[in-house]
Amino acid sequence: MPEYNTLDDLEDGQRVLVRLDLNSPVEDGEVQDNNRFDRYSETVAALADADHKVVLMAHQGRPGRDDFVSLQQHADILAEHVGKPVEFVADTFGEDAIAAIESLEAGEILLLENTRMTDDELPEKDPEEHADSEFVKTLAPHFDAYVNDAYSAAHRAHASTVGFPLVLPAYAGLVMEREYEYNTSVANKEFDGPVTMVCGGNKSEDVISVVNNLGGKVDNFLLGGLPGELFRRAQGYPVGHDLEGMDLLDGQWDETKDTLEDLVENRLDEFGLPVDFAYEGDDGDRAEIALEDIEEKEDAYLDIGHDTIEDYLPYIEESDAVFVKGAVGVFEDERFADGTVELISAIAESDCFSVIGGGDTARTLDLYDIDEDEFDHVSIAGGAYLNALTGKELVAVEVLKANA
Ligand SMILES: Nc1ncnc2c1ncn2[C@@H]1O[C@H](COP(=O)(O)OP(=O)(O)OP(=O)(O)O)[C@@H](O)[C@H]1O
Ligand SMILES: O=C(O)[C@H](O)COP(=O)(O)O
DSSP, rough: HHHHHGGGGGGGGGGEEOOOOOOOEETTEEEEEEEEEEHHHHHHHHHHHOOOEEEEOOOOOOTTTTTTTSSSHHHHHHHHHTTOEEEEOOOOSSSHHHHHHHHHTOOOOOOOOOOGGGGTTSSSSHHHEEEEHHHHHHGGOOOSEEOOOGGGGTOOOOIIIIIITTTEEEEHHHHHHHHHHHTTTHHOOOSSSSSEEOSSSOOOHHHHHHHHHSSSTOEEEEEOOHHHHHHHTTTTTOOSSTTOOOOOHHHHHHHHHHHHHHHHOGGGGEEEOOEEEEEOOOTEEEEEEEGGGGGSOOOOOOOOOOOHHHHHHHHTTTTTTEEEESSSSOTTTTGGOOHHHHHHHHHHHSSSEEEEEEETTTHHHHHHOOOOOGSSOOOOOHHHHHHHHOOOHHHHHHHHTTTT
């Protein structure tokens, strides 16, 4: 029984305001199609098919950054995925927006302008304060219901995520429902056999947070990416140093050194750590070096090596549940994708319960043609996925629950 209202509780034929998370990569001003559009098209189509007047809100980028652009292109991309027109109005809650909302017929879809283009959306505030903003007070009377499907923005207390559910009957959308159920499963579900988590990426803080919060739930943490190097550095190996002109590892080392040293001293039996690394050889090809042969760091290590992959595979094969947080190498470059692709493929082949995240890592499936259906869940969230894994509440989900 869900702890919040879902689309099953929503009567047909209403005026529905829907919060999506269409935040996407923008390259040279062009919004890049990605799996968020595909996922959201299901919710949007379901609402349109139920004869609702469907008005969508979403954000793109952050003010001051290059990716802070209009949602005009998002409307066109979404329309392709939904298979129906998606109107766009370049206004958030002014006269043009209201006119466009009021002229909508049952089953039609309208996307409003980037929510972060109104000052009322940011910064983080209490739901009550957001509910009292002009943005919420102006738009809400034009609707019968609010649907939040923006799971990946559910850790943000913004007007569009926490203000509207205080003044309108609120429902979780299809993406929200599925993400919430699966991403909290490592914290809330019981598994009969071993539970393994593959942790990589480029943020050691994220991995420390996962390791500290899930010690009792996860039996094996298989480490790669930057955290893999820094855990080895904490044991005294000369890895995890920045090369000239880079600033990824040494800064993180300064911030996390004490915690990492404590973890490798006291909880070593929970960790799988790299025994070899891949780097770019003189000819530009992938080269590998064993940890024990590294005398002094001379190269940037961009993937776990094949001996490490072989060490890790049995853990995956023997687990009842496997979760992924972060890629174990720079998978965007084919030369350094072996670790990530081989581990994720092994999860796909196993019949264990499996969840793949976060935002960057899920792209591996698209890039290397790995079928999403092989996993129980592939998350499209980054920060919200991390919060859910580590048992932290998501403010927008809590507001939905309070409104149920
Ligand atoms: N050894 C490495 N050196 C540098 N970058 C690495 C290394 N291993 C993995 N990465 C990079 O880490 C990135 C993914 O890291 P991140 O921690 O952001 O994971 P994520 O959870 O998938 O994403 P997000 O939290 O942004 O949603 C990838 O883009 C990958 O290229
Ligand atoms: O893409 C995301 O992870 C979400 O949309 C959150 O974006 P934000 O970190 O800019 O709030």
